[in-house]
Amino acid sequence: MFDSSPEVAIPTLSFAERTRRVVDEVRNTALRVGRDPVQIKILAVSKQKTVADIRALMNQGFRDFGESYVAEALPKLDSLASAGCTWHYVGVVQSNKTKRLAQHFDWIQSIDRVHIGKRLADARGEFSTTALNVCIQVNIDEEPTKAGVSMDQVPELVDQLQEFPQLQVRGLMAIPNPDAHQETTRDSFRQMRELFEKLQTNTSTHWDTLSMGMSGDYVIAIEEGATMIRIGTALFGPRI
Secondary structure: OOOOOOOOOOOOOOHHHHHHHHHHHHHHHHHHOOOOHHHOEEEEEOOOOOHHHHHHHHOOOOOEEEEOOHHHHHHHHHHOOOOOOEEEEOOOOOHHHHHHHHHHOOEEEEEOOHHHHHHHHHHHHHHOOOOEEEEEEEOOOOOOOOOOEOHHHHHHHHHHHOOOOOEEEEEEEEOOOOOOOHHHHHHHHHHHHHHHHHHHOOOOOOOOEEEOOOOOOHHHHHHOOOOEEEEOHHHHOOOO
């Protein structure tokens, strides 16, 4: 017997509605914990999204976008070259991609080896007199399959990267274990904040970025001190 009942449509939020929801939650969370919402930057992670999707979010006031795959990202950057966007690379940095990354991106948030830092610095010097903004990726939960350095390795890598004038070391980035309990995630974010604050006294005045928190945990990240959250699905909708 066939079910003849009508299909129930699942409402789809518009870009404006999704943006408003995220912006309001960021603001309300920050105020609730005594923080200034202006100090928290929302990075729209646009991997697997089209130029049209990015333009739709730009219409809502966004200018900072994050990409994870070089081959996918470069055509978007080219199409939007005159749009005034700031581009962040948040994926794994491969040695053979450093020249293109240094040439086209404003930020690299996922450095975990001095070798990669040197390659980026050398390449940046070929293309620009402006320093490349970088963050060190920390493998905060010590997952064997995830990129990033351990917490113990961070101070040494900070010192090493600050030797390259073509790099501006801005702070730390982390992706906690997505399968962890909420309180475990909160503890990981808290450890990141403590490490970030500890290093502030030994770094330049540009040390200002604690990049942590994504669509599923950005509220906790803000509560624990994030200055930048990386949001994809909550802004763009589900990825195919």
